[in-house]
Amino acid sequence: MSEMVEVIVDKRAFNAEKGTLLIDLLIKEKIKVPYFCYHEALGADGNCRMCMVEIEGQKRPQIACDTLIKEGMEVRSTGENIEKVHTDILELELINHPVDCPTCDQAGECSLQNFYMDYGLNDSKITIPEKVKGLKKVDLGSNVMLDQERCVLCARCTRFTDKITGTHELGIIGRGDHARVSTMPGRKLDNPYAMNVVDLCPVGALTSKDFRFSQRVWFLKTVDSICHGCAKGCNIYIDHNKMKYKDDQLYRFRPRRNDEVNGFFICDEGRLSYKALQEDRQEKIVLHGKEILEEEAIKAFQTLVEKYKSNITVVIDANLYTEEIEAILDFSKEIAANVCSPLEVYIDEEFEDDMLKSANRAANSKTIENLNINSNIPDKSGLLINFNHPGEFEAELKIDFRTHQDAKTEFILPLASYVESSGHITNEDGISQYCEKALSKNDPVPTVIEWLEKVRS
């Protein structure tokens, strides 16, 4: 059983588990400590020497990432002495670093830039021509670009491919000033989680080919959401921005830590799935190949529902929010429709792996199961109303609510995507999670719930 002990940090007392890392306590208690190489997912490496603290009874400063908590330990993270240590180590880190933060894509979310503002602010003793040059735009593969000059050799990226994916594509070659991150000879960075190294890199050395230089990060707004790429339900940040005279737009998905679901990471396919959410969107209401107005569409919908009464099937996409699924069930009851959500169509065995990716590509299929919704293919019906389900079904007449232009039916109504709405999904392990609305479009298309309110009126 773990033993709790008291430690003093900067004259404040804390209880911590004996034998755990001091840096974890400092991070947890939000005590400022600079660090590059430590990461909670990768453990300590002790190479950057930035996380120095003073410990009572020790002659020299110690690195917090390799110091174990002991009973009665007294730690100083601030004060003239230790700040001088941080400043000196930072100066070493910066010897060959280019002094061009304004042109770096990491500016605004760079640890080196932040620490320089906290501990540096000293003039460089090395002139620009004296700096050792590295390669500036190395395409490592998997959408990841390397700028060798910006690298602080923290080895987070190499440890990721060693410890997390076990693919070992990256290593540090050379000695001293000429040490460089590189792919192994004849290899590219190539694994389904490779883009996580971009988030792990504390500086602007690794950037995403997809995102780099598309936005300054301080313009981005961020919401908490859940990836809909499969039933794992990885937690993500959605970064979006509405530029002047333009529409609100997605710029990137990033992993959001959740130890119960995805830990620190997401897969590359999920990360890049934001693109499809703004391509080939269904934005118009189409009846018999012609665009019609919303009022006409509502009347046509109501007439068809009346005409096919008691011969209607409603099909639900297992990616919709739980609130939307429940609203469709209520509506289906009112019009005496059969309801189903065939789940077989979402199974993709090739996608699955033993890290995060699930063969079940329906983000909310658990809710379909929990609500006992029929998951078989429906028999041919008179009228089929499909709420964005990707399957093809037989019916005399079909109405499709679609987020994307992928329906070939006679009557198509546009539907808001999950980033344009909010609600819950339950992942394959039964964990219900909330997705915030990210985008507010200039011309929003209705959500499922808004459509149901309209057609009831």
Ligand code: SF4
């Ligand atoms: S590229 Fe980034 S993550 Fe990799 S060693 Fe350099 S600074 Fe660290």
Ligand code: SF4
């Ligand atoms: S594993 Fe599934 S939920 Fe997680 S990021 Fe990838 S596609 Fe999205």
Ligand code: FES
């Ligand atoms: S974080 Fe402790 S040495 Fe790098």
